[in-house]
Amino acid sequence: MTEQTLEKLRILTESAKYDVSCSSSGTVRSNKQGGVGNTLGGIGICHSFSDDGRCISLLKIMLTNYCIYDCAYCINRRSNDIPRATLSVTELVELTMEFYRRNYIEGLFLSSGVVRNPDYTMERLVRIVKDLRTIHRFNGYIHLKSIPGASRELINEAGRYADRMSVNIEIPNEDSLKRLAPEKDFQSVFQPMKFIQQGVLESSEERKKFRYAPRFVPAGQSTQMIVGATADSDKDILHLSSTLYARPTMRRVYYSGYIAVNTYDKRLPVLKQPPLVRENRLYQADWLLRFYQFKVDEIVNDAHPDLDLEIDPKLSWALRHPECFPVDINKADYEMILRIPGVGVKSARLIVSSRRFGRLTSYHLKKMGVVMKKAKYFITCGELEARGVNELRPERVRELLLPAPKKKTDDRQLSFQFPDEP
Amino acid sequence: MIVYLYDRTFDGILTAVFDAYSRKTFPDVLLGEGEQLPLFCEETHTVITDEAKARRVWKALRKKLSAAALSCLTISYLSELPELDMPLFRYIRKTVDSPRSIETNFADEDVLMVTNTYRKVMHERHRMLQFVRFQKATDGTYFALHEPLYNVIALGISHFKDRFADQPFLIYDKRRDYGYYYDKETLTRVSFAEKLPHFLTGKLNEELMAKDEKLFQELWRTYFKAICIKERMNPRKQKKDMPTRYWKYLTEKQK
Numbered sequence: 001m002t003e004q005t006l007e008k009l010r011i012l013t014e015s016a017k018y019d020v021s022c023s024s025s026g027t028v029r030s031n032k033q034g035g036v037g038n039t040l041g042g043i044g045i046c047h048s049f050s051d052d053g054r055c056i057s058l059l060k061i062m063l064t065n066y067c068i069y070d071c072a073y074c075i076n077r078r079s080n081d082i083p084r085a086t087l088s089v090t091e092l093v094e095l096t097m098e099f100y101r102r103n104y105i106e107g108l109f110l111s112s113g114v115v116r117n118p119d120y121t122m123e124r125l126v127r128i129v130k131d132l133r134t135i136h137r138f139n140g141y142i143h144l145k146s147i148p149g150a151s152r153e154l155i156n157e158a159g160r161y162a163d164r165m166s167v168n169i170e171i172p173n174e175d176s177l178k179r180l181a182p183e184k185d186f187q188s189v190f191q192p193m194k195f196i197q198q199g200v201l202e203s204s205e206e207r208k209k210f211r212y213a214p215r216f217v218p219a220g221q222s223t224q225m226i227v228g229a230t231a232d233s234d235k236d237i238l239h240l241s242s243t244l245y246a247r248p249t250m251r252r253v254y255y256s257g258y259i260a261v262n263t264y265d266k267r268l269p270v271l272k273q274p275p276l277v278r279e280n281r282l283y284q285a286d287w288l289l290r291f292y293q294f295k296v297d298e299i300v301n302d303a304h305p306d307l308d309l310e311i312d313p314k315l316s317w318a319l320r321h322p323e324c325f326p327v328d329i330n331k332a333d334y335e336m337i338l339r340i341p342g343v344g345v346k347s348a349r350l351i352v353s354s355r356r357f358g359r360l361t362s363y364h365l366k367k368m369g370v371v372m373k374k375a376k377y378f379i380t381c382g383e384l385e386a387r388g389v390n391e392l393r394p395e396r397v398r399e400l401l402l403p404a405p406k407k408k409t410d411d412r413q414l415s416f417q418f419p420d421e422p
Numbered sequence: 423m424i425v426y427l428y429d430r431t432f433d434g435i436l437t438a439v440f441d442a443y444s445r446k447t448f449p450d451v452l453l454g455e456g457e458q459l460p461l462f463c464e465e466t467h468t469v470i471t472d473e474a475k476a477r478r479v480w481k482a483l484r485k486k487l488s489a490a491a492l493s494c495l496t497i498s499y500l501s502e503l504p505e506l507d508m509p510l511f512r513y514i515r516k517t518v519d520s521p522r523s524i525e526t527n528f529a530d531e532d533v534l535m536v537t538n539t540y541r542k543v544m545h546e547r548h549r550m551l552q553f554v555r556f557q558k559a560t561d562g563t564y565f566a567l568h569e570p571l572y573n574v575i576a577l578g579i580s581h582f583k584d585r586f587a588d589q590p591f592l593i594y595d596k597r598r599d600y601g602y603y604y605d606k607e608t609l610t611r612v613s614f615a616e617k618l619p620h621f622l623t624g625k626l627n628e629e630l631m632a633k634d635e636k637l638f639q640e641l642w643r644t645y646f647k648a649i650c651i652k653e654r655m656n657p658r659k660q661k662k663d664m665p666t667r668y669w670k671y672l673t674e675k676q677k
């Protein structure tokens with residue numbers, strides 16, 4: 001470990017940072033005798049927040065940023081003239097261990113550019129995670145990004161040491177993907193996803209028979225799509241997400257607002273700023289799919305292929321369905337309570353458990369954290385009520401709920417957070 | 423107005439409940455000993471904390487409340503917030519008086535207040551897990567100074583013991599002046615009368631740092647800078663998720 005490592009660390013972090021996934025959720029593993037580290041499950045721990053407001057949970061780094069591929073949207077594509085570096089296995093292992101021991105991180109998120117060929121690269125990645133687990137007895141979190149085109153054998157080996165693996169789709173439409181990343185196609189993405197899924201399913205079968213059979217990526221897999229680099233609609237994106245969530249091991253789909261890193265490439269749009277509002281709306285929609293029991297067609301469909309940028313997707317759905325309101329707070333099912341704009345999972349649970357003791361009024365709702373400013377148009381709780389969405393009409397309610405136009409709006413200041421599993 | 427004075431301990435509150443039932447007068451205000459009495463005070467009673475009485479009240483609570491609700495009571499108390507005293511007292515009283523547990527009645531202001539305070543304390547514990555930063559000293563001990571909003575060091579320490587089982591460490595609460603030392607076998611609660619400079623600044627002097635400690639701090643700061651995407655700068659979200667009061671002891675925020 002020397003001063004040179006500093007420079008390599010800088011280069012390889014800069015190259016890795018566009019992958020947005022960072023969570024350390026999903027595995028519970030206590031420390032073993034003589035080892036270091038554990039993972040908590042649940043939401044994982046963010047140890048810091050960088051100046052862009054993103055959570056830093058894992059040491060997110062590339063083994064090397066040399067790459068033989070030429071994906072148009074990627075800073076590391078071979079035709080870019082950028083500083084390149086490669087870390088040695090020892091350096092990477094030491095960085096991980098020393099950062100971990102100082103409580104800087106929950107573990108490692110390792111990826112790599114493709115050198116020589118996919119298997120050659122994948123082998124190096126596997127070597128690192130194996131060393132960490134077996135030689136250094138590291139029990140912290142490991143997320144390994146699989147190399148597109150890597151063989152099933154290597155993925156199977158990697159899965160024994162990693163908590164989570166990911167293969168990024170990046171572009172939600174195969175033709176666009178081929179156009180932008182000539183070396184890739186859907187096969188090169190979905191094949192390894194399938195290998196990972198098979199590995200998980202086989203290992204859980206094994207573990208039914210032998211309790212000590214090794215676990216295989218216990219935190220499942222994740223993927224990422226770039227938003228705004230192609231003309232695909234939110235409907236295309238969210239339909240793909242919902243198909244992926246239907247698979248047994250897919251835990252998270254991440255959305256990454258396209259950042260124009262290669263402005264010279266004419267195949268890509270010229271964006272002054274990454275589409276962060278749209279990205280935020282996609283996360284909210286994703287949230288509705290996973291925790292609010294929404295079907296994807298309720299959120300986006302042929303009549304509404306794109307999410308409303310001005311209001312959140314749940315409010316947007318409610319305004320399109322005034323016939324479902326008002327919802328009676330004291331009687332409606334949990335599922336329907338969840339659909340009220342301004343009511344979150346936490347307050348929905350509080351409502352359902354408290355109303356057994358007596359009638360709830362708007363006073364109680366406010367105390368429980370319901371955003372009454374929104375909810376008041378959509379509920380009834382047996383009081384003298386303000387006029388609701390049906391009396392006022394949805395258009396009027398929409399106007400009333402739009403944020404007051406500020407002098408200078410900076411859409412980067414959105415503070416929606418997307419913690420992992422609640 | 424009836425005022426009870428007590429020693430600001432959890433056993434003290436339980437004893438106050440016991441006293442109230444045996445005196446048949448219930449306090450409107452609970453105050454710590456030596457605190458300013460309100461202007462119109464008809465009656466004051468000084469609670470003498472008594473373990474046996476406290477235990478009897480606790481036993482009564484155990485019959486009615488779930489384990490989760492019980493730990494909600496004790497953990498909320500670690501907030502050290504004086505405004506929790508009366509809601510906590512009333513929560514206990516209502517539980518004693520009610521035929522069934524009221525713990526899920528969040529329309530009750532006292533239940534909601536205690537539960538929300540419990541949540542805040544647990545959140546502060548989580549922040550301890552997030553923001554404690556160790557520096558390695560020449561003798562191999564990993565040192566961290568912490569200043570949590572609530573008294574959560576004891577609540578979070580077992581996480582560190584499990585995670586860093588093979589490394590000696592010391593985590594010290596600067597404001598409350600105590601901490602835990604772990605020697606790779608046992609945890610010991612410690613409190614130092616005389617303080618070396620790093621107990622005040624949170625920073626080890628260079629001669630006390632293990633070899634390479636400085637380099638690793640430098641590496642971490644380099645990483646912290648490099649991981650940020652300039653096009654997405656969002657200091658407001660950063661401060662919301664990592665309030666500036668923690669920055670003092672964060673390695674990545676030092677020069």
Ligand code: SF4
Binds near residue numbers: 074113
């Ligand atoms: S293969 Fe990966 S690292 Fe290489 S250019 Fe494509 S996206 Fe970038």
